[in-house]
Amino acid sequence: MKNLFKYTVRLADNSLILGHRLAENCSWGPYLEEDISVTNTSLDLLGQAEEFLIYAAEVENEGRTADDLAYKRPEIEYYNVQLTEQPNDDFAHIQARQFFMDAFNFYLYSALKNSSDSTIAAISAKSLKEVTYHLRRSSEWLIRLGKGTPESKERMQKAVNDLWQFTSELFEMDEVDEALISEGIAIDLKEIQKLWKNKITEIFKMADLTYPEGGYQATGSRKGYHTEYLGFILAEMQYLPRAYPTAKW
Amino acid sequence: MSNTDNQGPLWEVFTQKKAGLAFKHSGSVHAYDKNLAIEAARDLYTRRNEGIGLWVVKSENIVAVDPEDSESFFEPANDKIYRHPTFFEVPDGVKDM
Amino acid sequence: MSENIEKLEKQFQEKIDNEVKIEPRDWMPDGYRQHVVRQMSQHAHSEVIGMQPEGNWITRAPSLRAKKILLAKIQDEAGHGLYLYSAAETLGTSRDTFLQWLHEGKAKYSSIFNYPSLNWADMGAIGWLVDGAAIVNQVSLQKTSYGPYSRAMVRICKEESFHQRQGYEIMAKMMAGTKEQQQMAQDALNRFWWPSLMMFGPHDSDSTRSSKALKWKIKRETNDTLRKRFIDKTIPQAEFIGLKVPDPDAMLQPDGSYKTGAIDWEEFWNVVGGNGPCNKQRLDHHIKAHKDGKWVREACLAFAKNQN
Numbered sequence: 001m002k003n004l005f006k007y008t009v010r011l012a013d014n015s016l017i018l019g020h021r022l023a024e025n026c027s028w029g030p031y032l033e034e035d036i037s038v039t040n041t042s043l044d045l046l047g048q049a050e051e052f053l054i055y056a057a058e059v060e061n062e063g064r065t066a067d068d069l070a071y072k073r074p075e076i077e078y079y080n081v082q083l084t085e086q087p088n089d090d091f092a093h094i095q096a097r098q099f100f101m102d103a104f105n106f107y108l109y110s111a112l113k114n115s116s117d118s119t120i121a122a123i124s125a126k127s128l129k130e131v132t133y134h135l136r137r138s139s140e141w142l143i144r145l146g147k148g149t150p151e152s153k154e155r156m157q158k159a160v161n162d163l164w165q166f167t168s169e170l171f172e173m174d175e176v177d178e179a180l181i182s183e184g185i186a187i188d189l190k191e192i193q194k195l196w197k198n199k200i201t202e203i204f205k206m207a208d209l210t211y212p213e214g215g216y217q218a219t220g221s222r223k224g225y226h227t228e229y230l231g232f233i234l235a236e237m238q239y240l241p242r243a244y245p246t247a248k249w
Numbered sequence: 250m251s252n253t254d255n256q257g258p259l260w261e262v263f264t265q266k267k268a269g270l271a272f273k274h275s276g277s278v279h280a281y282d283k284n285l286a287i288e289a290a291r292d293l294y295t296r297r298n299e300g301i302g303l304w305v306v307k308s309e310n311i312v313a314v315d316p317e318d319s320e321s322f323f324e325p326a327n328d329k330i331y332r333h334p335t336f337f338e339v340p341d342g343v344k345d346m
Numbered sequence: 347m348s349e350n351i352e353k354l355e356k357q358f359q360e361k362i363d364n365e366v367k368i369e370p371r372d373w374m375p376d377g378y379r380q381h382v383v384r385q386m387s388q389h390a391h392s393e394v395i396g397m398q399p400e401g402n403w404i405t406r407a408p409s410l411r412a413k414k415i416l417l418a419k420i421q422d423e424a425g426h427g428l429y430l431y432s433a434a435e436t437l438g439t440s441r442d443t444f445l446q447w448l449h450e451g452k453a454k455y456s457s458i459f460n461y462p463s464l465n466w467a468d469m470g471a472i473g474w475l476v477d478g479a480a481i482v483n484q485v486s487l488q489k490t491s492y493g494p495y496s497r498a499m500v501r502i503c504k505e506e507s508f509h510q511r512q513g514y515e516i517m518a519k520m521m522a523g524t525k526e527q528q529q530m531a532q533d534a535l536n537r538f539w540w541p542s543l544m545m546f547g548p549h550d551s552d553s554t555r556s557s558k559a560l561k562w563k564i565k566r567e568t569n570d571t572l573r574k575r576f577i578d579k580t581i582p583q584a585e586f587i588g589l590k591v592p593d594p595d596a597m598l599q600p601d602g603s604y605k606t607g608a609i610d611w612e613e614f615w616n617v618v619g620g621n622g623p624c625n626k627q628r629l630d631h632h633i634k635a636h637k638d639g640k641w642v643r644e645a646c647l648a649f650a651k652n653q654n
Contacts, residue, residue, distance in 0.1 A: 026397065027424075031279065033278055067411075070410055071408070148645025240466060296425075
């Protein structure tokens with residue numbers, strides 16, 4: 001049960017932290033329509049996070065609620081990949097981060113919808129529809145910015161290069177994955193990695209972007225180690241429940 | 250406005266509420282290209298389950314009747330009441346017509 | 347020529363008097379056009395600037411449910427701004443121009459958004475009072491004489507109905523909560539009560555543009571009528587959950603309505619004139635977002651051009 005709990009929380013944390021980052025961007029979009037669209041993506045992700053957390057709380061069965069898990073867990077017990085916590089440096093960074101995650105989530109949920117765990121399968125099937133739309137939009141943005149103006153191309157390439165160091169972590173596996181793969185609950189991320197790489201290569205080609213090679217690759221989120229950003233995200237997010245622990249909101 | 254920085258052209262949005270129903274005008278969005286237009290329309294006009302079908306068309310492609318022409322366009326239909334079924338008398342007792 | 351205009355004006359007023367809606371391509375007096383454009387664009391700006399005080403709490407919303415609701419509500423406001431800009435654009439002014447006027451300080455927005463949101467209960471107070479006041483006004487505006495404005499209002503009213511309820515729910519929850527939560531709720535009401543009453547604009551006797559707007563049925567009811575309607579329904583809602591409006595003169599009258607104290611109009615005109623706590627911050631935020639987005643908009647235009 002510990003493994004299933006950790007696996008579910010991981011799925012939740014990716015959506016929660018990415019959704020939170022997108023929510024931060026509300027009212028900062030380049031034009032009104034885009035502000036509205038980004039908010040939809042954020043709401044989808046927060047919804048997925050909540051469903052996974054509700055299930056995680058149920059699996060854990062120690063009286064914690066989804067909100068307890070979101071609002072009272074310390075950094076070291078957060079398992080989102082570090083890519084999701086990277087800041088909204090500019091619109092290119094937002095879209096590059098989104099595209100890498102959307103492509104990952106698309107193949108992940110495509111596989112997890114057949115998970116032997118019926119709850120994970122059901123949440124994944126629903127999330128897959130949302131993520132399919134997200135991937136459509138973020139792919140288009142990569143192409144649009146990659147082929148827009150010299151400035152947009154430069155910014156898009158820089159965003160891709162900057163965030164590249166956080167992409168290997170998406171496919172890291174540990175004993176949790178191994179145990180659950182054997183039960184048919186989890187899936188082998190090595191398989192997802194191939195599909196992901198193909199997708200990235202395809203879109204980069206359409207966007208005239210260069211595929212980054214080599215360099216440092218971050219690791220650690222499987223053990224709760226993060227970039228410095230997560231601490232600030234949680235400090236803000238958890239402020240009220242931690243400052244007023246007996247209050248109900 | 251500047252040719253290199255603006256909100257893009259205006260598009261009119263039409264939504265279909267249920268299969269079989271006619272598409273209805275919902276409003277408009279600004280968008281730079283077709284993909285952005287249909288996505289902006291989806292994200293704004295169907296977020297409360299308002300539609301299962303969606304059309305967008307550039308506003309400049311819509312042809313409308315000038316209000317000055319409305320008399321000559323529409324009033325001639327007023328006295329053609331024989332186009333409506335209620336105009337005709339059917340003998341009492343006839344069914345299914 | 348002037349005879350012709352007189353005739354057109356007479357026909358126009360007859361349409362208004364007969365409750366026939368005015369459509370974009372219909373003839374209309376210049377004054378009517380200007381008034382409608384100004385009112386719709388200010389209304390649109392208010393929705394868009396109104397995203398900021400609530401946006402200030404998105405990252406600190408205290409539960410997953412609260413976070414989703416707040417985000418959805420702010421998104422609605424962006425949407426309503428969009429409906430209204432589109433309605434205003436039907437009279438020939440582009441959204442780019444409206445934004446330019448906003449950034450140059452030529453266009454106003456509701457002064458309520460120039461107050462800061464300082465604690466979580468402010469999310470309750472804004473939904474309950476600010477949206478509550480806006481709804482009173484917007485329900486009335488569904489019958490406005492300009493067709494596109496009226497249609498935008500119908501859609502907006504449909505969507506807004508959840509906003510006030512969610513605000514009141516936050517207040518009710520906090521009043522049923524800890525002492526600290528109750529203090530936050532009362533504090534939020536104290537700060538937002540008077541600015542909400544000011545949202546309806548100056549007293550009828552001091553409202554310079556009102557008479558024309560009423561004659562043309564752009565506005566359907568006077569500022570004081572709408573304000574009174576809001577006061578009479580809101581004070582009992584406050585009392586029901588144990589809140590007290592910050593007005594020592596507020597008193598229930600035998601006919602069931604409320605007598606209230608004098609509004610500080612000097613404060614109102616100061617904030618309208620640019621000297622409110624957040625005027626600069628709100629405008630700077632919008633200008634910065636617009637500037638930061640310039641390269642994205644340019645890329646979109648260049649990309650679209652190359653596609654054709």
